[in-house]
Amino acid sequence: xxxxxxxxxxxxxxxxxxxxxxxxxxxxxxxxxxxxxxxxxxxxxxxxxxxxxxxxxxxxxxxxxxxxxxxxxxxxxxxxxxxxxxxxxxxxxxxxxxxxxxxxxxxxxxxxxxxxxxxxxxxxxxxxxxxxxxxxxxxxxxxxxxxxxxxxxxxxxxxxxxxxxxxxxxxxxxxxxxxxxxxxxxxxxxxxxxxxxxxxxxxxxxxxxxxxxxxxxxxxxxxxxxxxxxxxxxxxxxxxxxxxxxxxxxxxxxxxxxxxxxxxxxxxxxxxxxxxxxxxxxxxxxxxxxxxxxxxxxxxxxxxxxxxxxxxxxxxxxxxxxxxxxxxxxxxxxxxxxxxxxxxxxxxxxxxxxxx
Amino acid sequence: xxxxxxxxxxxxxxxxxxxxxxxxxxxxxxxxxxxxxxxxxxxxxxxxxxxxxxxxxxxxxxxxxxxxxxxxxxxxxxxxxxxxxxxxxxxxxxxxxxxxxxxxxxxxxxxxxxxxxxxxxxxxxxxxxxxxxxxxxxxxxxxxxxxxxxxxxxxxxxxxxxxxxxxxxxxxxxxxxxxxxxxxxxxxxxxxxxxxxxxxxxxxxxxxxxxxxxxxxxxxxxxxxxxxxxxxxxxxxxxxxxxxxxxxxxxxxxxxxxxxxxxxxxxxxxxxxxxxxxxxxxxxxxxxxxxxxxxxxxxxxxxxxxxxxx
Amino acid sequence: xxxxxxxxxxxxxxxxxxxxxxxxxxxxxxxxxxxxxxxxxxxxxxxxxxxxxxxxxxxxxxxxxxxxxxxxxxxxxxxxxxxxxxxxxxxxxxxxxxxxxxxxxxxxxxxxxxxxxxxxxxxxxxxxxxxxxxxxxxxxxxxxxxxxxxxxxxxxxxxxxxxxxxxxxxxxxxxxxxxxxxxxxxxxxxxxxxxxxxxxxxxxxxxxxxxxxxxxxxxxxxxxxxxxxxxxxxxxxxxxxxxxxxxxxxxxxxxxxxxxxxxxxxxxxxxxxxxxxxxxxxxxxxxxxxxxxxxxxxxxxxxxxxxxxxxxxxxxx
Numbered sequence: 001x002x003x004x005x006x007x008x009x010x011x012x013x014x015x016x017x018x019x020x021x022x023x024x025x026x027x028x029x030x031x032x033x034x035x036x037x038x039x040x041x042x043x044x045x046x047x048x049x050x051x052x053x054x055x056x057x058x059x060x061x062x063x064x065x066x067x068x069x070x071x072x073x074x075x076x077x078x079x080x081x082x083x084x085x086x087x088x089x090x091x092x093x094x095x096x097x098x099x100x101x102x103x104x105x106x107x108x109x110x111x112x113x114x115x116x117x118x119x120x121x122x123x124x125x126x127x128x129x130x131x132x133x134x135x136x137x138x139x140x141x142x143x144x145x146x147x148x149x150x151x152x153x154x155x156x157x158x159x160x161x162x163x164x165x166x167x168x169x170x171x172x173x174x175x176x177x178x179x180x181x182x183x184x185x186x187x188x189x190x191x192x193x194x195x196x197x198x199x200x201x202x203x204x205x206x207x208x209x210x211x212x213x214x215x216x217x218x219x220x221x222x223x224x225x226x227x228x229x230x231x232x233x234x235x236x237x238x239x240x241x242x243x244x245x246x247x248x249x250x251x252x253x254x255x256x257x258x259x260x261x262x263x264x265x266x267x268x269x270x271x272x273x274x275x276x277x278x279x280x281x282x283x284x285x286x287x288x289x290x291x292x293x294x295x296x297x298x299x300x301x302x303x304x305x306x307x308x309x310x311x312x313x314x315x316x317x318x319x320x321x322x323x324x325x326x327x328x329x330x331x332x333x334x335x336x337x338x339x340x341x342x343x344x345x346x347x348x349x350x351x352x353x354x355x356x
Numbered sequence: 357x358x359x360x361x362x363x364x365x366x367x368x369x370x371x372x373x374x375x376x377x378x379x380x381x382x383x384x385x386x387x388x389x390x391x392x393x394x395x396x397x398x399x400x401x402x403x404x405x406x407x408x409x410x411x412x413x414x415x416x417x418x419x420x421x422x423x424x425x426x427x428x429x430x431x432x433x434x435x436x437x438x439x440x441x442x443x444x445x446x447x448x449x450x451x452x453x454x455x456x457x458x459x460x461x462x463x464x465x466x467x468x469x470x471x472x473x474x475x476x477x478x479x480x481x482x483x484x485x486x487x488x489x490x491x492x493x494x495x496x497x498x499x500x501x502x503x504x505x506x507x508x509x510x511x512x513x514x515x516x517x518x519x520x521x522x523x524x525x526x527x528x529x530x531x532x533x534x535x536x537x538x539x540x541x542x543x544x545x546x547x548x549x550x551x552x553x554x555x556x557x558x559x560x561x562x563x564x565x566x567x568x569x570x571x572x573x574x575x576x577x578x579x580x581x582x583x584x585x586x587x588x589x590x591x592x593x594x595x596x597x598x599x600x601x602x603x604x605x606x607x608x609x610x611x612x613x614x615x616x617x618x619x620x621x622x623x624x625x626x627x628x629x630x631x632x633x634x635x636x637x638x639x640x641x642x643x644x645x646x647x648x649x650x651x652x653x654x655x656x657x658x659x660x661x662x663x664x665x666x
Numbered sequence: 667x668x669x670x671x672x673x674x675x676x677x678x679x680x681x682x683x684x685x686x687x688x689x690x691x692x693x694x695x696x697x698x699x700x701x702x703x704x705x706x707x708x709x710x711x712x713x714x715x716x717x718x719x720x721x722x723x724x725x726x727x728x729x730x731x732x733x734x735x736x737x738x739x740x741x742x743x744x745x746x747x748x749x750x751x752x753x754x755x756x757x758x759x760x761x762x763x764x765x766x767x768x769x770x771x772x773x774x775x776x777x778x779x780x781x782x783x784x785x786x787x788x789x790x791x792x793x794x795x796x797x798x799x800x801x802x803x804x805x806x807x808x809x810x811x812x813x814x815x816x817x818x819x820x821x822x823x824x825x826x827x828x829x830x831x832x833x834x835x836x837x838x839x840x841x842x843x844x845x846x847x848x849x850x851x852x853x854x855x856x857x858x859x860x861x862x863x864x865x866x867x868x869x870x871x872x873x874x875x876x877x878x879x880x881x882x883x884x885x886x887x888x889x890x891x892x893x894x895x896x897x898x899x900x901x902x903x904x905x906x907x908x909x910x911x912x913x914x915x916x917x918x919x920x921x922x923x924x925x926x927x928x929x930x931x932x933x934x935x936x937x938x939x940x941x942x943x944x945x946x947x948x949x950x951x952x953x954x955x956x957x958x959x960x961x962x963x964x965x966x967x968x969x970x971x972x973x974x975x976x977x978x979x980x981x982x983x
Contacts, residue, residue: 077565111567124558129580129656138576139566174656190566311687320683345684371823378829382836492717492969496962498912500919501935501954508942508950519943599827603919607939621835622921629835633828640825 025052026230027076027198032090032100034075043301045071047254048090050328050336053247055197058224058231060241060262062277063251066298069234072251073200076232077117078107095197113143116191118201122183122208126175132186133171140193158189161226162219181212185219192223200232205240217243238281242266247334250274253298253309260335270337272314308340316341360652368645375637376426379630380419431631434620442631449613452522453601456612460532460597464539469586471540472547473579479552487544494541500603503534507607520609531608535600539593546589551582584655591647595640704893711974718970721963728960732778741769743776743929752946762948764937773929774952780930781911781960784845788910789903791849796856797899803857804864815861818854826851830913834922841924844917848910859902863895870894897975904968908961915957931957 034046046068053059063069074080076092078099092099094115102110111117119125127135136158137151146154152171159167162185175183184204191199201220205213221244224231233245241248241262249259250271258271269275276294296313299305305312311321321340329342340346413421425432431442475487497505510530511519517530554560555578563573601614609615613632620628702710712718736743741759747767755762761770803814830847837843867873873890917923918932925933931953938950 079561079565108567108569111565113567117562117565119558119562121558125562127559127563127577127581129584129654130576131656138568138572142568142572176657187562190562317687318684319687322687323683340684343684345681347684347686367819367823371820374820375824375829379832382832492962492965493958496908496965497954497958498915498961500916501957504935504939504942504950505954508947512943512945595825595827599825599916603916606920618920621831624835626835629832633832637825637828640828641823644823 024054026055026057026095027232028052028091028093029072029076030091030093032072032075032092033088034071034080035086035088036081037084037086041302044304045254045301046075047304049251049254049256051249051256051259053198053230053232055230056224056228058220058233058244058246060233060235060245060248061251062235062238062241062248064236064298066253066301067251068254069251070202071254073117073202073232073234077115077200078102078111079117109143112139112196113194114196115198115200116194116196118187118191118199118204120203120206122180122187125187126183128175131172131174132178136171136186136190136193139190143194154193155189158192159186161192161223162186162189164189180208181215184208184212184216188219188223192227192229195227196229198230198232200234202234203236204233205235205237213240220244238277250277253304254301255309255338256336257310257339258335258337260331260337261333264331264333264335270331270335270342271310271339272316272341273310276313308338318346357652361649364645364648364652368641371641372426372634372638375641376423376634377419379634380422383626383630384415384418426634429635431635432627434625434628442628445616445628446613446632446635449611449616452610453598453605453612453614456522456528456531456535456604456610457594457597457601459528460535460600461539461594463532464536464543464593464597465590467536468540468543469547469583472544473551473574473582475544475548476551476555476582477574479555484548488548491541491544494537495545497537499534499538499600500607502537503531503604503607506530506534522608522610522612531604531610534607535597535604538600539597542593543586543589547582547586550585551578554578554582557581580654584651587647587651587654590650591640591644594643594647598636598640708897708974712970715970715973717966718974721966721970724959724963725967728778728963729782732775732782735775736772736779739769739772739775741772743772744768752941752944752949754946755948761952762946764934764949765941768929770934770949770952773934774931774956776929777931777934777953778956778960780841780924780928781914781957784841784848784914785907785910785964787845788848788852789906791845792853792856792906793899793903795849796853797860799853800857800860800862801864804861804868807865807868811861818857821851822854824851827913827916830917831920831922834917839917839922839925844914844923848913852906852910856899856902856906859898860895863898864891867891867894897971901968901972901975904964904971908964908968911957911961911964 029049029051032046032049033044036043036045049068049072051059051061051072061069061072071080074085075087076094076099080087087100090100094110097110099110126132133152133155136155137146137148140146140154141148141151155171156167159170164170164182164185175186178186184207188204204220205216208216217240220231220233223229233240235241245262247259248262248265249256250265250273251257252273258265258269258274260270265274266278269278273294276292280292280294282291294313299309299312305322307320307322307324308314308317308326311317314321318340326338326340326343328336328338330336331342429443431446433441434445471487471491475484478484506517507519507530510516518527519530521527522531560573560577563577601612602618603614604610605612605614606618616628617632617636619625620632745768747763750759750763750767751765753759753763759769759771761774764770764773799814803811829851833847833850834843837846867890870890876885876890914923914930915932915935918930919936921936923932924930934953935950935957938946938953941949
């Protein structure tokens with residue numbers, strides 16, 4: 001399936017691919033809870049997060065700052081700070097392997113090899129004192145035991161894939177000799193070196209300007225078509241989501257409040273928060289009145305509310321919302337939503353056009 | 357890069373020039389030196405001085421002659437021992453001092469950087485606090501105080517080490533320790549804080565996300581960047597070690613250049629003082645130059661000024 | 667937490683719970699902690715640093731003793747009593763006597779006066795010259811700045827102690843010449859620091875913002891630039907003192923410092939060296955102890971200040 005295996009990989013990899021059928025999701029996060037120990041107490045950053053992604057699919061995780069999206073990606077990558085972070089419950093299953101119980105040496109087999117991370121800020125993600133070539137090849141030389149020449153060739157291939165010209169000379173250059181957009185491409189190329197099954201892109205376009213954003217997204221799509229890699233895209237930008245996601249998960253206050261197919265999400269958002277997010281996006285055809293923001297702030301994760309985290313800011317809040325956390329209600333097409341409004345006992349409300 | 361080297365070299369020459377001029381001016385300004393008029397020095401000494409420093413000529417000529425002498429490493433006669441010249445003293449004493457200083461520098465560098473790195477990697481744990489506590493003590497005890505204490509305890513009271521001279525390796529232990537402790541402590545602190553900074557950088561997380569071995573992450577990615585500020589410090593550390601040799605040699609009665617220098621201070625042997633000052637300053641300035649070059653080589657942002665292909 | 671409501675008793679959900687609840691604006695916003703000014707929170711942090719607090723207390727006590735002890739003691743600093751040479755510590759002479767029968771206790775405190783005086787003078791003069799030079803250079807910017815920095819680079823290359831020794835030899839040793847010599851090159855780090863601060867702060871957005879609100883230059887300097895620059899400046903000053911104390915002791919040890927019969931810690935250590943082989947430990951012990959403790963205290967307080975004033979709290983815990 002992968003175009004990149006023109007140079008033979010010396011070691012056999014991923015024997016599990018035969019066993020798992022296409023129907024099994026590649027990654028399943030089930031009821032994952034993570035808390036951080038700080039001076040002020042425990043911060044419950046993730047509270048029973050559930051999500052999954054299939055092979056070759058693009059899942060977008062959307063949320064504001066503090067919603068837990070970055071912590072989720074850290075948990076999947078095994079990058080949670082060991083001294084302060086604790087996984088208090090749940091499981092992460094990747095291709096049949098349980099990730100929450102891995103030891104550091106086992107993690108090192110996965111990181112960079114089966115799951116790769118694309119950083120948010122390309123200006124700081126690259127080591128200024130090492131050449132691009134070194135930074136690209138060190139992973140593949142360690143994981144796949146490539147020789148220096150094999151690694152070089154692979155690096156050149158990937159630089160071409162991500163659209164960087166004159167790759168041979170580029171390998172000897174240092175990060176400060178490249179522009180921001182090019183550095184991000186290099187970061188993407190590094191992530192692809194070992195042909196991972198899953199890419200996690202943490203706000204990959206936030207640090208770039210809008211014109212480069214479009215190029216990046218097209219690049220992601222292109223890579224996915226060519227290599228079949230699954231992509232988890234973390235972002236707060238709904239425009240990016242609409243651009244390339246297949247499915248979307250909306251996170252709020254450390255929980256997944258809605259998961260749906262991208263078309264379903266935009267056409268018929270199920271959760272009031274999602275609706276509010278969509279309504280707050282400014283559009284050119286809106287009347288020139290004030291922008292619609294969501295009043296209030298997310299709750300304090302030192303002491304998360306017992307009920308629904310969004311209840312304080314939701315105009316449809318019911319008594320039960322304040323008291324008891326809503327369970328996950330399945331939606332058609334593998335979606336789900338955590339909202340009491342979808343409980344059969346709730347009064348039927350139809351979302352109004354200018355919903356807040 | 358070439359431009360950078362040339363810049364630094366010019367700077368070095370400029371500084372040496374200033375020092376030479378400064379010493380010249382000072383020597384001629386102070387009243388009552390043998391350069392001015394008759395002091396209680398013997399005729400032989402006077403004659404030596406007159407001959408070497410061309411004292412009967414105009415000030416300008418003296419100055420030019422002096423500069424020439426400096427460049428050719430000829431520092432004139434000594435007053436206390438009219439038969440010896442400064443050059444002889446230097447030739448005799450400098451190798452000893454150099455050995456002492458070099459060993460101390462190597463010891464301080466290796467252990468200081470090592471301790472600092474370990475402390476940073478185990479931030480806020482016991483080993484970190486222990487290393488930092490020792491380091492603060494290390495920079496607080498002046499080297500000559502430490503030297504005298506070492507002699508008192510380890511030599512006089514316990515008899516483990518000899519108290520003086522420089523004959524056997526066993527003799528070298530105490531002086532090197534006394535000289536190396538403070539630079540070691542400074543290096544440990546700087547390495548630690550630099551390393552702590554580096555550890556929070558994105559590229560370190562990226563290296564971890566690539567699944568690289570911890571060893572490689574710390575050394576190839578971490579230290580490579582963390583040591584940049586440390587390298588610039590090495591120049592000043594070399595200077596402090598050098599001046600440290602003065603007192604250490606005095607205390608341990610080591611026949612190095614430092615001790616001759618200290619003696620010459622007590623006897624006001626001006627030519628020796630001047631010559632040694634200029635010589636040592638040249639060495640230090642040269643070391644600073646080397647450090648600058650090393651830094652330029654290590655930091656690719658300086659080394660490569662060619663236009664990128666972007 | 668909610669993580670255990672899986673198989674447990676499903677909460678009883680009555681119909682009335684599904685009625686709309688009144689909106690609760692209070693719950694929608696919360697305030698974590700009352701806001702605290704920068705200096706107050708810095709003092710807080712400093713208070714929480716035990717080593718720094720101990721150092722601070724020590725220094726205060728040192729200053730008090732240095733001021734009072736020589737005045738209150740029965741023994742004078744210079745009086746020799748050749749009948750009481752080299753006596754160990756006793757109730758009569760708390761720190762013992764030296765080779766010439768002088769009381770070491772009094773001399774130690776006198777030495778404290780000298781060290782503290784040299785240290786503070788050096789820090790003050792460094793501050794004065796450094797702030798002026800660096801502040802001007804940073805403020806002017808452009809060619810003036812470049813030129814002034816070049817001069818600094820050359821001066822920086824001069825070996826500090828060598829120059830000082832040279833000057834001491836030429837000028838003849840005394841307290842005044844020590845201070846002059848120390849401050850000749852000591853201000854360079856301060857100048858560099860201040861210049862860096864000014865350059866950085868000049869371009870901060872809050873300065874631009876303040877200017878856009880019509881704030882005058884004096885106001886900007888007083889309320890925006892100076893408070894933000896003071897932190898590193900203060901730390902630098904605190905760390906200059908031990909360097910100066912060390913230099914004075916070093917010079918005295920070489921015979922270039924304060925002259926006999928007056929006492930400075932360096933001089934006392936030098937004198938003690940002569941009798942070290944005869945086991946009169948107290949003559950070296952007390953000056954050595956006090957030099958080390960004083961330098962230690964200043965270093966620890968300086969470190970504490972640095973941690974307290976640096977807004978980058980708690981790195982990767």
